[in-house]
Amino acid sequence: MGLLVNGKWSEKWYDTSSSDGKFVRSTAGFRNWITRDGSAGATGNAGFKAESGRYHLYVSLACPWAHRTLLFRKLKQLSDHISVDVVHPDMLNDGWTFEHRGPAKGDSLFNSKFLRDIYLRVDDQMSGRVTVPILWDKHTNKIVSNESSEIIRMFNSAFNDITGNTDDYWPTELHDDIDAVNARIYSNINNGVYKAGFATTQAAYDDAVGALFETMDWLETHLAENRYLLGDRITEADWRLFPTLVRFDPVYVLHFKCNRNRVVDFPNIWAYARELYQWHGVADTINLDHIVRHYHYSHETINPNRIIPINPVIDWNEPHGRG
Numbered sequence: 001m002g003l004l005v006n007g008k009w010s011e012k013w014y015d016t017s018s019s020d021g022k023f024v025r026s027t028a029g030f031r032n033w034i035t036r037d038g039s040a041g042a043t044g045n046a047g048f049k050a051e052s053g054r055y056h057l058y059v060s061l062a063c064p065w066a067h068r069t070l071l072f073r074k075l076k077q078l079s080d081h082i083s084v085d086v087v088h089p090d091m092l093n094d095g096w097t098f099e100h101r102g103p104a105k106g107d108s109l110f111n112s113k114f115l116r117d118i119y120l121r122v123d124d125q126m127s128g129r130v131t132v133p134i135l136w137d138k139h140t141n142k143i144v145s146n147e148s149s150e151i152i153r154m155f156n157s158a159f160n161d162i163t164g165n166t167d168d169y170w171p172t173e174l175h176d177d178i179d180a181v182n183a184r185i186y187s188n189i190n191n192g193v194y195k196a197g198f199a200t201t202q203a204a205y206d207d208a209v210g211a212l213f214e215t216m217d218w219l220e221t222h223l224a225e226n227r228y229l230l231g232d233r234i235t236e237a238d239w240r241l242f243p244t245l246v247r248f249d250p251v252y253v254l255h256f257k258c259n260r261n262r263v264v265d266f267p268n269i270w271a272y273a274r275e276l277y278q279w280h281g282v283a284d285t286i287n288l289d290h291i292v293r294h295y296h297y298s299h300e301t302i303n304p305n306r307i308i309p310i311n312p313v314i315d316w317n318e319p320h321g322r323g
């Protein structure tokens with residue numbers, strides 16, 4: 001674990017000393033947008049036109065944020081148009097690496113050793129965290145974006161003319177409602193599990209785990225009446241929640257001490273999660289070996305002996321009975 005400081009790698013764990021033991025996620029630095037015609041998007045520079053074969057994703061199969069981008073690549077039939085490389089699940093002193101393990105087969109573009117080498121290609125004096133996902137432009141050799149919430153919005157529509165897939169997970173009339181539910185779920189669930197797991201004071205943990213299960217209780221009630229977060233239409237908000245639900249019982253319950261209940265203990269959340277899992281192509285985006293290995297092996301402060309627990313037995317293919 002570490003970060004780049006003026007182009008040099010510095011080994012450091014997250015610093016919670018200046019935030020009362022609370023984990024604070026830093027903001028992503030590359031915020032350009034791929035658009036249909038190459039015009040500028042909501043932030044960043046113009047020049048990233050949607051084209052088949054031009055873009056590449058660097059992901060970790062363990063990472064819930066990177067998982068969103070793989071989900072949208074599948075849902076929007078982009079697999080033949082956007083290539084992918086997977087990093088090794090162990091994130092140790094050198095951060096993410098291109099060592100091999102199962103679907104992690106190295107960096108197919110540059111044969112780099114470390115993920116930081118990709119960032120250093122665009123800025124050899126870069127300072128900041130070396131995170132996945134990265135959306136890379138093979139034409140200009142630039143990073144388009146390293147912010148998953150924006151990458152999925154590009155994937156939702158920018159390539160529609162190329163794929164012919166016009167499914168819309170970010171419909172205009174639901175923008176405000178989706179943003180509102182995303183904000184709650186991001187803070188209390190997606191990032192909430194990290195806030196609980198990386199807390200270094202009892203108070204910070206109590207706050208995070210309290211908000212997490214309060215929101216899980218709300219979700220359980222909400223999903224009794226609604227098939228999806230926004231009613232009967234599946235949207236981006238559902239696909240942003242799903243990666244956290246996948247990791248909840250195998251990792252967050254034990255490793256991040258999110259153990260008041262498991263997902264399988266909430267009948268509505270569990271059936272909803274299975275419905276999403278059983279969606280065409282979604283199971284292919286999940287690799288439990290990388291997920292379970294990454295967290296338990298990488299986070300030395302939480303699990304110093306790096307013992308990998310057995311997996312709970314979970315039948316994701318059990319019929320979901322919804323709709």
Ligand SMILES: N[C@@H](CCC(=O)N[C@@H](CS)C(=O)NCC(=O)O)C(=O)O
Nearest residue numbers: 028063065129130131132146147148
């Ligand atoms: N804002 C980013 C966050 C990505 C992120 O935090 N990724 C984690 C993996 S789950 C990472 O690469 N962490 C390495 C680090 O913080 O040094 C996004 O959503 O795309």
